[in-house]
Amino acid sequence: MRAIELRTRLTALSGIDLPATVVFGRPTVAELARYLLDLRRTPAVVR
Numbered sequence: 405m406r407a408i409e410l411r412t413r414l415t416a417l418s419g420i421d422l423p424a425t426v427v428f429g430r431p432t433v434a435e436l437a438r439y440l441l442d443l444r445r446t447p448a449v450v451r
Contacts, residue, residue, distance in 0.1 A: 414440065 407427040415422045420443050430436040 418444070420444070 408424065411422050411424060411426050414420075414426070418440060420440070426439070427436065430439055
């Protein structure tokens with residue numbers, strides 16, 4: 405349950421719609437931070 409709470413908070417703070425599995429796919433805080441920074445730097449694809 406804590407992982408979902410973390411994902412919800414990260415989504416609210418970053419403004420990025422993160423998948424529910426985002427926390428599980430990155431085993432360290434550093435990897436999660438790197439992933440989030442990469443998402444912020446990559447332009448969104450308009451569909």
